[in-house]
Amino acid sequence: MxxxxxxxxxxxxxxxxxxxxxxxxxxxxxxxxxxxxxxxxxxxxxxxxxxxxxxxxxxxxxxxxxxxxxxxxxxxxxxxxxxxxxxxxxxxxxxxxxxxxxxxxxxxxxxxxxxxxxxxxxxxxxxxxxxxxxxxxxxxxxxxxxxxxxxxxxxxxxxxxxxxxxxxxxxxxxxxxxxxxxxxxxxxxxxxxxxxMRKDLPSVSLLQKTPSSPVTCHATGFYPDRVDLFWRKDGEELHEDVDKGEILPNHDETFQMSVDLKILSIPAEDWKKYDCVFQLSGVKDDIITKLNKSLIRTNEVNRLSRTIRIFVAAQVVVLAVITVVGFIVYEKIRIRRPPSPVENREVQEEMLPKA
Missing domain, CATH: 3.30.500.10 (MHC class I-like antigen recognition-like)
Structure with missing residues (x-):
């Protein structure tokens, strides 16, 4: 060496x-x-x-x-x-x-x-x-x-x-x-x-910005920083179409790391052959995360959620506007029409001197 x-x-x-x-x-x-x-x-x-x-x-x-x-x-x-x-x-x-x-x-x-x-x-x-x-x-x-x-x-x-x-x-x-x-x-x-001897295992997530973006395997919260994180296919580590990031510190003295996998050339039926592997020095068992669409957190879902929230908020605003306008129109109509006999009596009684 x-x-x-x-x-x-x-x-x-x-x-x-x-x-x-x-x-x-x-x-x-x-x-x-x-x-x-x-x-x-x-x-x-x-x-x-x-x-x-x-x-x-x-x-x-x-x-x-x-x-x-x-x-x-x-x-x-x-x-x-x-x-x-x-x-x-x-x-x-x-x-x-x-x-x-x-x-x-x-x-x-x-x-x-x-x-x-x-x-x-x-x-x-x-x-x-x-x-x-x-x-x-x-x-x-x-x-x-x-x-x-x-x-x-x-x-x-x-x-x-x-x-x-x-x-x-x-x-x-x-x-x-x-x-x-x-x-x-x-x-x-x-x-x-x-x-x-301290060993903190991470949480591992699969992230993706858009359906055509690389899938990011992100591990965070691990300690110490003597780790490896990589993609593999059929049990063999991948070196092509992979971009490995650096180990970065978190605010709580733990670390985080990510590795990207380009998926554009991977047929949907082959996704099951891929997984992300996290290895921590001194820990026998690896953390393995399968490449599965149901596990991927994506901005597409977030954008849909935001759209739904915006739509609902818009409906609430429209309903509020309709309510206010309706109330104003009602008041104008009520003021213009003559009072009913009942209403007139109540007004007169209010004007009588008290005993």
């Missing part, structure tokens, strides 16, 4: 197992405008927990529950800042070396490191990994089983020889990835258990 700078900027792919993970991403860059030369991001279960960059030179917590670390280790963030700061020059030197090896000295260059561990809390199994990349391509990685380095590119062979000969460093890295890293991971999971 290639290590890309965007991996921690746009999110991590969905993980369907109950395995917990601790990952660190280091990115050193050269001639990237408006971007720090060195950025470090730490993540637990794909949730960012710590951030550092060469502009601020300060490691900061990205989750409130990470501040609990200070209770057990008051110097944690200061020590982390010093570690990251001390590696800045090493990263810059590595970029300069790799520029020479790849014979590309000008332009933008990116040096990346990804390392961490995974822990299955049910089986109590741990697994570590460490990979290096350059300009978006794999450069070298550590095989913890053989305690040797794998170099997929010729330019990395010199580094492989050097690091294979450093047995003490390799032994330390194996100990870190199989013992130290899982120890910290378990501690982080304990700190943020309430947040990390």
């Amino acid at each position: 290639k290590i890309l700078i965007l991996v921690f900027l746009v999110g991590i792919c969905r993980v369907t197992t109950v395995t917990h993970s601790l990952k660190y991403f280091y990115v050193a860059s050269s001639q990237v405008p408006n971007f720090p030369e060195v950025v470090v991001v730490g993540m637990v279960d794909d949730v960012q927990i710590i951030h550092y960059d060469s502009n601020t030179r300060t490691a900061v917590p990205k989750q409130d529950w990470m501040k609990k670390v200070i209770d057990d280790d008051p110097e944690y963030f200061k020590r982390s800042s010093n570690i990251f700061m001390g590696q800045e020059q090493t990263f810059k030197d590595n970029i300069e070396r790799l520029k020479q090896r790849f014979n590309k000295c000008g332009g933008v260059h990116i040096y990346q490191v990804m390392y961490g561990c995974e822990w299955d809390d049910e089986m109590n199994e741990v697994k570590g990994y460490r990979q290096y990349g350059y300009d978006g391509e794999d450069f070298i990685s550590l095989d913890l089983n053989t305690e040797t380095w794998i170099a997929p590119k010729q330019q990395a062979f010199i580094t492989k020889q050097k690091w294979d000969n450093n047995k003490a460093r390799t032994a330390y890295l194996k100990d870190y990835h199989t013992r130290i890293c899982p120890k910290w991971l378990k501690k982080y999971v304990n700190y943020g258990r309430r947040s990390l």
Whole structure:
């Protein structure tokens, strides 16, 4: 798997197992405008927990529950800042070396490191990994089983020889990835258990503006944002005639997402072959919504309802006008005709002096 700078900027792919993970991403860059030369991001279960960059030179917590670390280790963030700061020059030197090896000295260059561990809390199994990349391509990685380095590119062979000969460093890295890293991971999971274990399922709706518009599968109210939402046909995920939207935040700390399906070329008899699938990381069962006209909420219905309401309101107005006009005409007629004997007597009695 290639290590890309965007991996921690746009999110991590969905993980369907109950395995917990601790990952660190280091990115050193050269001639990237408006971007720090060195950025470090730490993540637990794909949730960012710590951030550092060469502009601020300060490691900061990205989750409130990470501040609990200070209770057990008051110097944690200061020590982390010093570690990251001390590696800045090493990263810059590595970029300069790799520029020479790849014979590309000008332009933008990116040096990346990804390392961490995974822990299955049910089986109590741990697994570590460490990979290096350059300009978006794999450069070298550590095989913890053989305690040797794998170099997929010729330019990395010199580094492989050097690091294979450093047995003490390799032994330390194996100990870190199989013992130290899982120890910290378990501690982080304990700190943020309430947040990390939170799973909110969404409400899923099918929406459509007009009969010829795409059908939108809209999921809202889910948490966390490690999800996938897609259309499929006959159980196979669709990539054509599909437009997937971004994950957006709601006001209540949950998220929403939508994916459109173009239906103009789909025969009515084939609709039953399509469905929308929502998948949430750590949740076994998917939410499946069939493509069914009876389930689609459309503006056409809303327009009909509005038309009916307008018609009824118009009828009420007309009736009111008729009533008012009728009353006015009646009054004019009543005033013009002479009073009846009964009416005349009542008026006269009102005019008599009281006893």
